[in-house]
Structures are given as C-alpha cells and as structure tokens.
Amino acid sequence: MSLLAETPPHTAPTLVWRNHFATLGEAFFTDNPPTPLPDPRWVAWSPSVAADLGLPAGWMDSTEAAEVFTGNRLLPGSRPLASVYSGHQFGHWAGQLGDGRAIWLGEIDTPTGPQELQLKGAGLTPYSRMGDGRAVLRSSIREFLCSEAMHGLGIPTTRALALTASPAPVVRETVETAAVVTRVAPSFIRFGHFEHFSAAGRIDELRRLADFVIDHHYPACRQGGNPYAALLEAVSARTAELLAQWQAVGFCHGVMNTDNMSILGLTIDYGPFQFLDAFNPAHICNHSDHGGRYAYHRQPNIAYWNLFCLGQALLPLMDDQQQALDALEPYKTLFPAALQRRMGAKLGLAEVQPGDDTLVEDLMQLMAKDAVDFTVLFRRLSQAADGPLEPVRDLFLQREAFDAWATRWQQRLHGQPGFDPASTRQQMLRTNPRLVLRNHLAEIAIRQARTGDFAEVQRLLKALQAPFDERPGEDDLAALPPDWAAGIEISCSS
Ligand code: AMP
Ligand code: MG
Numbered sequence: 001m002s003l004l005a006e007t008p009p010h011t012a013p014t015l016v017w018r019n020h021f022a023t024l025g026e027a028f029f030t031d032n033p034p035t036p037l038p039d040p041r042w043v044a045w046s047p048s049v050a051a052d053l054g055l056p057a058g059w060m061d062s063t064e065a066a067e068v069f070t071g072n073r074l075l076p077g078s079r080p081l082a083s084v085y086s087g088h089q090f091g092h093w094a095g096q097l098g099d100g101r102a103i104w105l106g107e108i109d110t111p112t113g114p115q116e117l118q119l120k121g122a123g124l125t126p127y128s129r130m131g132d133g134r135a136v137l138r139s140s141i142r143e144f145l146c147s148e149a150m151h152g153l154g155i156p157t158t159r160a161l162a163l164t165a166s167p168a169p170v171v172r173e174t175v176e177t178a179a180v181v182t183r184v185a186p187s188f189i190r191f192g193h194f195e196h197f198s199a200a201g202r203i204d205e206l207r208r209l210a211d212f213v214i215d216h217h218y219p220a221c222r223q224g225g226n227p228y229a230a231l232l233e234a235v236s237a238r239t240a241e242l243l244a245q246w247q248a249v250g251f252c253h254g255v256m257n258t259d260n261m262s263i264l265g266l267t268i269d270y271g272p273f274q275f276l277d278a279f280n281p282a283h284i285c286n287h288s289d290h291g292g293r294y295a296y297h298r299q300p301n302i303a304y305w306n307l308f309c310l311g312q313a314l315l316p317l318m319d320d321q322q323q324a325l326d327a328l329e330p331y332k333t334l335f336p337a338a339l340q341r342r343m344g345a346k347l348g349l350a351e352v353q354p355g356d357d358t359l360v361e362d363l364m365q366l367m368a369k370d371a372v373d374f375t376v377l378f379r380r381l382s383q384a385a386d387g388p389l390e391p392v393r394d395l396f397l398q399r400e401a402f403d404a405w406a407t408r409w410q411q412r413l414h415g416q417p418g419f420d421p422a423s424t425r426q427q428m429l430r431t432n433p434r435l436v437l438r439n440h441l442a443e444i445a446i447r448q449a450r451t452g453d454f455a456e457v458q459r460l461l462k463a464l465q466a467p468f469d470e471r472p473g474e475d476d477l478a479a480l481p482p483d484w485a486a487g488i489e490i491s492c493s494s
Pocket of ligand 2: 260
C-alpha cells in the first residue's frame with residue numbers, strides 16, 4: 001500500500017448517503033458531530049474495504065481523507081449521530097450505555113450493498129458517561145488489524161476502513177495518544193439496542209426497531225408465523241455459526257456483554273481479544289475478567305445466555321414465552337453441529353461421522369495437557385496429511401499418546417472414499433490459517449507505532465488479509481510466540 005498520492009489531484013468521492021438508521025427517529029439516537037483532533041495522520045487504511053466502498057485509492061492517501069476519517073471534516077450528506085443502547089455486562093444488567101465514543105457518519109450505497117460508517121474514538125457523546133470519548137492508539141491498532149484479520153479468515157466481522165493517529169494525549173493507566181478507527185458494517189445494531197427499549201417498556205419503539213432490522217436485514221422473517229420469533233431464531237442461527245468459527249480458530253472475544261453482540265452475527269467491539277497461543281480451554285484473555293466468565297470454553301454458552309437476553313427483550317412482541325424458547329432451542333443443536341463440521345474440516349474430514357467428536361476432543365485434551373500452540377498445531381497437521389508426522393509430533397511432550405491419536409486420525413483420514421493426500425493437504429491449508437493476530441505481533445506493531453513508525457501495522461495488515469498464504473518474508477509472523485508473549489496483559493482499558 002502506498003501512502004503517497006498516485007494520481008493527483010484527488011477530489012473527494014461522491015458518495016450516496018442513505019442514513020436509514022436516522023429514519024427510526026430521535027428516540028434511538030442523538031445528533032452529535034465528532035470532536036476534531038489535532039494533527040491527524042495516517043497510520044493505515046484497508047485497500048480492500050476502500051475498494052468495496054468505491055473510495056479511490058488516490059483520495060484515501062490524501063490529507064483530506066485523513067481529516068474525514070478522524071472526524072475533523074464531514075463529507076456532504078453525512079449525518080453524524082450516536083445511538084442509545086443498554087445491556088448486560090458481566091452477567092449483570094448495566095442499564096443505559098450507548099455509543100460513548102463511536103459516532104455514526106451515516107450509511108452509504110456501495111457496490112456491496114448499503115454500509116454504515118462509524119468513527120470509534122471521535123469524541124464525547126451524550127452516552128459517554130464517565131469516559132472521554134476517545135480511544136488510544138494501542139487499542140485502535142488492535143481493533144483495526146483484528147477486524148481485517150477476521151475478515152481474511154472468513155469470519156463475519158465489522159470491517160475497518162481506516163486508522164488515523166493524533167498526538168493528543170489520552171489518559172488511561174498512563175498517558176497515551178489518541179487514534180480513530182473507521183468501522184464499516186451493514187448495521188451496528190446490537191442486542192443491547194433491543195434490551196434498551198424493552199427494559200423501559202417502550203414497546204412501540206421496540207417494535208419499530210425490530211421491524212427495521214427485519215425489513216433491512218432479515219426480510220425472510222416475514223414469511224409466516226411471528227416475525228419477531230423468526231428474527232430471534234435467525235439471529236441465533238447466525239450467532240451459532242459465528243461462535244463455531246471463533247472456537248475453531250482459537251479466538252477469545254474477551255468482553256461478550258450483550259451490548260457487544262451484533263444483531264447480524266458479526267464479531268464486534270475488539271477489546272482485550274486474543275487468539276490462543278498455547279491451547280488452554282479455560283484461557284481468560286481479559287485481565288479484568290477475574291471470574292473467567294468469558295474464558296474460551298465458556299464462549300458458546302455465554303452466546304446462548306446473551307441470545308436469551310435478546311429473547312427476553314423481544315418477548316413483548318411475541319405471543320407467549322414458549323415462542324421465544326422455541327426460537328432459541330435450535331442454537332443447542334446448530335452450534336455443536338457447526339463446530340463439529342469446522343473441527344472435522346480442520347482435521348481434513350470431508351463429512352462428520354459418528355466418533356469424530358471423540359477424535360477432536362481427544363486431540364484437544366492432548367493439546368491442553370502439553371500446552372501445544374493452537375495455530376501451529378493445525379497448520380503442521382495440514383502438512384502432515386501429505387507428509388511426515390514428525391513436525392506435529394515435535395509439538396507434544398507425551399509423544400506416545402500423540403502417536404496413538406495420530407494412528408486413529410490417519411485411519412479415519414485414509415478411510416474416506418476417494419481419499420487424496422495432496423488435495424486433502426491443500427484443503428486443510430485453506431482451513432487452518434498460517435497467520436493469526438497473536439498478542440505479541442500486535443504488541444510489536446504498537447511499540448513501533450508509538451515511535452511514529454507505522455510500517456509494521458501496514459505489514460501486518462497485508463499479511464493478515466491473506467492468512468492462509470505461504471509468503472516469503474512472513475516466517476516471523478507464523479512462528480511460535482516468544483516467551484514474553486505469555487506475560488502480555490490486556491485489560492478492558494482502551
Ligand atoms: P466496551 O467495553 O468498549 O464495549 O464499552 C462499554 C461502554 O462504555 C460503551 O457504551 C462504550 O461506548 C463506553 N465507553 C468505553 N470507553 C469509553 C470512553 N473512553 N469514552 C466514552 N465511552 C466509553
Ligand atoms: Mg462495546
């Protein structure tokens with residue numbers, strides 16, 4: 001990516017703004033312009049998101065675009081606002097929250113359909129509560145890179161268009177500096193938006209919101225039966241798929257509060273997230289999560305708990321409680337089936353058969369006992385589908401236990417009708433990523449960025465957008481983490 005202009009002069013693109021969310025009415029938001037930041041400069045922008053939005057590369061490189069995506073200048077047609085939502089945080093009703101530092105610029109028509117743009121860290125809103133409306137460079141680099149990394153992995157997520165930095169001081173545990181991430185999604189509506197109106201007994205607004213989401217994102221829910229129960233079931237199905245994808249790639253979200261759950265089943269609000277290094281099912285990535293509520297192995301049940309909150313919120317729109325329970329029920333079978341399918345694919349299995357669950361479970365137990373690296377294990381296993389087992393075996397301390405498992409795996413693999421080692425290897429290499437945004441990789445980029453050098457952020461962006469590819473010069477990104485990685489502590493502070 002070039003940060004230099006390619007084809008001057010660069011006029012601002014003409015965007016077609018729709019701003020559908022604003023048509024919901026003022027109960028849902030407050031008009032709120034971003035607060036400018038001094039001396040914004042580019043850290044990075046995503047060429048793939050810019051292309052999807054129809055934003056010319058030459059303009060993206062410009063100072064004007066950096067001003068726009070910092071919130072210092074508005075594009076004509078944009079209507080900046082902050083929305084109100086509530087939510088359950090760490091299992092407790094937290095009451096009103098809302099966009100405390102995210103400002104919606106509006107919705108634009110794009111070749112990939114309507115997309116909403118949001119600036120995170122763009123200043124105070126009526127929902128900032130005790131916060132300052134800002135985001136620090138550290139957490140913004142993590143959100144920017146992980147959004148694009150998740151998309152590269154094929155996992156539903158809000159996208160990240162842009163990342164700008166300002167020297168403006170922001171006080172957290174220490175004094176840091178400000179940054180703004182431009183997020184992009186078809187909708188930023190969260191479970192918490194529904195909880196907000198439901199808890200206040202504002203049923204007209206609740207229905208308006210549900211109708212809005214159905215009309216714009218889940219039109220099939222109108223085909224017979226109660227549309228709101230159908231919506232709950234459709235969101236549950238998407239969430240089940242999302243959770244299966246998280247678990248299968250070793251992703252811990254870290255703060256699965258209901259206000260951080262997307263109604264579209266997207267990964268949203270990257271804070272203290274982590275991709276597992278050494279496999280530990282009970283891993284807690286959020287230093288502030290003392291009880292381990294959001295530990296890796298609890299995520300699927302927490303998602304169900306959160307869907308239950310959504311069901312509770314939608315209850316006034318349904319015929320009875322049973323209708324909500326029935327809509328939630330499929331999650332209990334959809335999630336395990338989706339996970340089994342994905343874990344099977346990670347082992348090179350084309351179809352799920354009885355006994356595959358134990359094959360997966362036994363491997364995970366061995367990995368946990370020996371603290372085997374999650375990503376490296378599955379990558380090496382892919383190669384072993386058509387090559388020697390030694391590189392996989394080397395990851396284990398209990399070699400005999402691994403050998404016994406590997407024999408079962410190979411029998412199952414080779415027993416597949418028409419088994420072809422080379423194509424299975426290829427399929428596994430497209431399923432098991434070489435690169436994930438490990439904590440220490442983000443940390444290295446952050447340390448460099450603090451000196452004003454954004455080259456590592458840009459290198460990571462490029463690499464993580466194609467995480468299954470073997471490319472020269474990226475071996476350090478695919479390697480086992482250094483010892484100091486285990487000592488990195490990521491908290492909610494961002
Ligand atoms: P999070 O844990 O980042 O999902 O945030 C939870 C709530 O706190 C949301 O309503 C955020 O908008 C709000 N919030 C977090 N950090 C800040 C901040 N620095 N300034 C204002 N609001 C914030
Ligand atoms: Mg949040």
